[in-house]
Amino acid sequence: MSTHDAVSVIAAKRDGHALTDGQIDWVVDAFTTGAVADEQMSALAMAIVLRGMDRREIARWTRAMIASGDRMDFGALRRDGRSLRTVDKHSTGGVGDKITLPLAPLVASYGLAVPQLSGRGLGHTGGTLDKLESIPGWRADVTAADMMTQLENVGAIVCAAGSGLAPADKRLYALRDVTATVESIPLIASSIMSKKIAEGTGALVLDVKVGSGAFMKSIDDARELAETMVALGADAGVETVALVTAMSTPLGYTAGNAIEVEESLEVLSGGGPDDVVELTLALAAEMLAAGGIDADPATNLSNGRAMDSWRAMIAAQGGDPDAPLPRADHQEVITAERDGVVTRLDALGVGVAAWRLGAGRARQGEDVQHEAGVRWHARPGDRVHAGDPLFTLSTQTPERFASAREALADAVTVADAHDGVSDLAGTLIIDRVTVGS
Structure with missing residues (x-):
């Protein structure tokens, strides 16, 4: 019989105590098996939000989440008789964040394996799988065997994570979303890293967003989250680096599903918005370096090899890379009310409008x-x-236009040329975080 019980664990954290390794191991396991009820884990999550966790607690909580399920192993991946190195990327989510779409095939075009287990959108932040499912025939769910085959033959896969990876996190995430306990650095860090470590990638590059359209609103919080996740990766033997990037202005010129795929294809064709290209290349450079590849990723964007990898990746998952993307039956245009210069475009307002x-x-x-x-x-x-x-x-559904217009009413500022234009926040990549940095 266990010496632990849910009420005592909740009370300990509520009162500001650090949880012991035994308490953490027990409560995560008991929650996974159903011995700890949803309302009890919700109470514990709120206590963690209010009281926090120290470095040891976060590391132990992450290990317990990993231990709740399976771990993938890519050690057997081979191509032309040599081992394939795996490297993955994770973004904490933003508006217009379509970077995974051009990034995965770009990195794969240099001979690395990119096992990109992605998710669906919720609320104002878009989901990579939702975007890709706008391509006729493309499927997100693949078997483990098909995943291995595609990584060996194509080099990149973007797919849904299997239910066996960190199931405790999947259950806890669903609770956090409906109990106002999402915005917690310990819970965000352990959620992301438990899945990524269980996924089995050899190296990981993190894109930690900061600004109005991100979970982290301040640079200090974003840096703390980045440092926490980089340390968790290092503890697990996964080479991890993080870029802190701006998300007060949305990325590119589109937020949605099919229209973001369209914009990603522009990038893969050697064009596309400057900010999307800049971030894609910055993350690709980090991933190539982590995989031991000395190359300029811009080369394969311009010579078509990244596009070749994209077409192969889409086709391998049943998609038709030549099929026209779906277009909406109803459109409405919002125009500027005055002359001037755009000094602000709020990512959150744009994201909420797209959602609505x-x-x-x-x-x-x-x-x-x-x-x-x-x-x-x-x-x-x-x-x-x-x-x-x-x-x-x-x-x-044109009845949605009114609520979308409402979300955008204060999302853009047009001012006289001298009002703040010279000090526009144009820095996209704010910081780079590594172990000990």
């Missing part, structure tokens, strides 16, 4: 509209004239 148009979901399991989304025609620093288009809204 149908691009996202309010609850896990809901369908999304692949056609829905927001396209913006000006970014901070751009000059506009009265009547110029600022946003194009797209949806299959």
Whole structure:
């Protein structure tokens, strides 16, 4: 019989005590098997949000989450008689964050294996799987054997994580989302890293977002989250580096599903928005370095090899890379009310508008509209004239336009040229965090 019980563990954290290794191991295991009820784990999560966790607690909590399920092993991956090195990337989520789409095939085009286990969107942040499912025929669910085959033959896969990886995290995440306990550095760090370590990748590059459209609103919090996750990776023997990147302005010019795939194809064709290209190349450079490859990732964007990898990756999962992407039946344009310069474009407002148009979901399991989304025609620093288009809204359900317009009402600022233009926050990559940095 266990010497632990849920009420005592909750009370210990509520009163500000550090949980013991035994308490952590027991409560995570008991929650996974159903011996600890959802309402008890919700109470413990709230206590963690309010009281925090120290470095040892976070590491132990992460290990317990990993131990709740299976661990993948890519050690047997081979190509041309040699071992394939694996490297993955994870973003903490943002608006217009389509980076995984061009990034995975770009890195794979240099001979590394990229096992990108991704998720679906919830609320204002988009999900990579939702975007890719706008491609006719493409499927997110693959078997472990098919995953290995695709990594050996193509080099990249973007797919849904199996239910056996960190099942405790999957259960806890669902509770956190409905109990206002998402914004906790210990819980975010352990959630991300338990899945990524269980996934079995050899190296990991993290994109930690900061700003209005991200979970972390301050640079100090984003840096703390980055440092925590990098340390957890190092503890588990996974070479880990993090970039802290800006998410007060959305990435690129699109937020949605099909329209973000369209923009990603522009990047893979050697074009695309400057900020999407910059971040894709920065993350690719980190992934190549972690995989022991000395190369400039811009080369394979311009020569077509990254696009070749994309086409192979999509086709391997049943998708038709030549099929036209779905387009919305209804569109509405919002125009500038005055002449001036765009000094602010709020990522959160744009993300909420895209969500309200149908691009996202309010609850896990809901369908999304692949056609829905927001396209913006000006970014901070751009000059506009009265009547110029600022946003194009797209949806299959035009009754959604009013609530989307409401979300965008205060999302953009157009000011006189001298009002703040010279000190626009144009820095995309804010910091780089490694072990001991």
